[in-house]
Amino acid sequence: MTDIKGLCEPRFAAVRATLAASLGNDDVGASVAVYLDGQPVVDIWGGYADADRSVSWERDTLTGVNSTTKPMTALCALILADRGQLDLSAPVAAYWPEFAAAGKENVLVRHVLSHTAGLPDLSGLTAVEDLYDWQSVTAGLAAQTPEWEPGTAAGYHALTFGFLVGEIVRRITGRSLGEFFAEEVANPLGADFHIGLSAEDDRRVAPLVPPRSLTDEYASTAPPGPGGIRREYTGAAVRVRDANSVAWRRAQIPAVNGFGNARSVALVQSVLANRGSAGGVRLLSPQGCEPAWQEVFRGEDRVLRTSMSWTVGFGKFGNAFGWGGWGGSLVASDPDSRMSVAYVMNQMIDREQQEDNRGMEIIMAAYSGLQ
Template sequence: MVDVQGTVADGFEPVRDAFAENFARRGERGAAFALYVEGRKVVDLWGGVRDADSVAPNADGGVDTGGGDGEAGDAVEPAPWTRETAQVVRSVTKGVAAAVPLLLHQRGQLDLDARVGSYWPEFKANGKERVLVRHLLSHRAGVPALDTPLTPDEAVDGVSGPRAVAAQAPAWEPGTDHGYHAQTYSWLLGELVRRVTGRTLGRWVAEEIARPLGLGLWIGLPESERGRVGRIAGVEPPAAPATAGEPRLRPKRSVAEAYQDPESLTRRAFGAIAPAPDENDAAYRAAELAASGGVATADALARFYAALIGPVPFGRRLFAPATVTLARTEESTGPDRVLVVGTRFGLGYMLHGPASPLLGPGSFGHPGRGGSLAFADPATGVGFGYVTNGMRRGVTADPRAQALVRAVRAVVTA
């Protein structure tokens, strides 16, 4: 039995129950969840172990967290998840990174309707002359994959990625359709921000967002913070049947088939770095990969999204109302050329819909492939942050995250 730590405000006890149930029924190994409402933190929970590969699920879908029945010294107790534990959050990073160009626009430093090539001349090559800044943010730029994937070393060197996407011919006429830029988003946004500001995207986040708000959040993990970051690992979901009101959220067969086809745009987009990098490697975590390399605590993500839509204690509001509108106004919708299923995107953010259910129609945020989720809901004043170390196969709508979404919805809309 996992001992859930932390606090919940009066009335939010069902959220704690849902979080605990993720360990008991859904194979959670280590996780944290935080929730802000109208700038006030009302949920702050964590439990399990820091390193996902230190435990295995037991027969009933829960986890055994160490010890054993051997003699003293036979087993090493896994390190527990603490309030300060951070994790790699994969594509949740995209939502943090997207705030940078939107804030630059808000400050008058970036025109969302300008051509990318006006800031980054090399990007105009091979039919990309008309790609707009808003196309990068809404996954309409047409470069979700590379003809020649980058090696893990090339992916993090800060030069090869921007050079590769600048030279890449688009997979469709830019601006006419959308497809999830799973990995290339790192180099598209990162280089644009560098050309506009002279700073790397990770440095901009650190100096303009994370430090002023006191966030345990990094796109480019400093060496000084390595010790607080746990190890992620792939885990299989338990076989227990879904209960009433909890639908099985499995990818459609067409998505699975696309992943199996090495020539599909799906496989090529997620395989833009090959072989797949080791996300537990220090060099990977230190790289400023805006698509997938962010490291954060649940509290940092919830506080970040709360600050996008309103003031938080000891921190200012980040987005003006007009910028919130930009973030959550639909730019792309329908069948996604990469994810196959229908998706909805605003400028840099995934919007509420069947592929990624959030709290309500006005919610905006981003899931991370395998489980983590963070978003804002302006209608209820919610900033939501969930971080896990046990990565599942799905890209969106993880059952553990969705259990928390349902619990929050029931409380804040009661």
């Protein structure tokens, strides 16, 4: 039986059992957290921080959560909107004048946050290293022409989401997205989540482990559509070796390069599930949370090739909202139950080769504890 450490209230015993089963099967190391009414009811971890299973996963182990970073970035925008510094219905160019080029004068902030801005790809970038140059990337996005009329269709903005939202935040506050998140979200909450990781935290990082039978050359791609047809993508493919590199940790790519564990992910997102506060710290008003679960777009996503419901910054799934990361990490929040659930791991699964239900099984186990 896999040794599971940490806090788990008895009524959520199914969550502990689900993590133990996963660690006994697919997982190498992982953490799970459930926050209810802004307080932890589950905070558990187990397994190993390395593929060789020689280093234990500890309470303060961090790992890259890939696109589970997007909910963190979206929260920053919602905080600014709640403070009256950002109008979600205003043109992006109201804050970032250069962005009006190439027919983008009518792209609204909410289009950027709901993946409907028509800028799903970074044109002209051929190497992952290009992503580390913030000014170059954002200048390129400002000059780019939308693929479709903004607001009329959705296409997952896998990498561009973070640069677009991050530049809006920078124009308003004078701070990078990572700095704003650290100072206005992570520090007040005491959340151990980082967008741009410092060298002193490297020792705590559990590197991502590529899917079985694959190497660290394994790259993120858009899923194939009907008949196995892939959407053409000309940008740089991010590989596991890139996501595990020191350069990646130091950069700010606020769609994908957050580092944390389930505790920090669930804590931060519980702010939205709990009407703006967690652990006695209020970050925004109850009304300011509502865009997180109010649907902006429903229909076929041109990149994901599946039907999606997008809110301002999140995917919507029934009563819950949230998002997951390449390889398997996941966070979901339910404002009706005031619950947030997070699952963060190092063993990646290639969903084209193997079904990955690890995060969803954790979420369902958490719901069983509410009965």
